[in-house]
Amino acid sequence: MNWRQFTVALVQALAWPSVVAVVLLAYRRRIAQLLGDNLRRLTVGPIAAEWERVAEETRATIDAVESLPTSEEGAAAPSEAQQLLRLARVLVRLNPSLSIVKSWQASRVAFEDHLPMDDEEFREVRTLRPMLKRAIARGLIKSEAGLVFEQLQTLAFMADRVEGQKPTAEQAEDYLRLVEAFLALLAADTKAGEGANKTA
Known part of the structure; x- marks a missing residue:
C-alpha cells in the first residue's frame, strides 16, 4: 500500500465520525435545548440517578429532624x-x-x-x-x-x-x-x- 492508498483509507475511516463531530459541535446549543435536563443525566450516567435519590433522602431527613420536638424548659434534657x-x-x-x-x-x-x-x-x-x-x-x-x-x-x-x-x-x-x-x-x-x- 502506497501513501496515496493509505490517505484514502484513512479519510474513508474517519469520514463518518468527523461528520458526526462537526454536526454535534455546530448544533450543540440546539441539541442541549432539545434534551434539556436530560443532557446532564446523559453525561453523568447512572451516578445522576443515585445522586438524586440520596439528595432526596437527605432533604427528607433534614425536614424530619427539624420537626423533632425540642425539650421543654425545665424538663430534663434527653440523654x-x-x-x-x-x-x-x-x-x-x-x-x-x-x-x-x-x-x-x-x-x-x-x-x-x-x-x-x-x-x-x-x-x-x-x-x-x-x-x-x-x-x-x-x-x-x-x-x-x-x-x-x-x-x-x-x-x-x-x-x-x-x-x-x-x-x-x-x-x-x-x-x-x-x-x-x-x-x-x-x-x-x-x-x-x-x-x-x-x-x-
Missing part, C-alpha cells in the same frame, strides 16, 4: 442515647439503613454510659468486646444483657454489609424495638445495682 433513638424513629421509613445505624449508636452510647469510664481498667480498652467482657466479669452488666448487646452489634453489621440488599422499614422498626429493650435491661441493671448499694 445522647435517647436523642439518637428519636432520630432513628424518624428515619425508620425515610432511610431504614440510617435508622439502624443510629439505633446501634444509641445502644453503644448507652452501654458506654453504663460503665465507669473514669476507671483505668475501662479507659485503656478501645474495642467493645473486651470492654463488654470486663463489664460482665465485674458485675456491671448481666451476661444476658451482654449477649443482647453482642447480637445487636451482629444485626447492625449484617444490615450494613449485605451486598445488594438494603434493610426494610419493618427491619429497622424491629431493630429499634430491640435496642429499646436493651436500654430497658441496662436501666434495670442500674436500678438493681443502686438497690444493692443502699442495702450494703
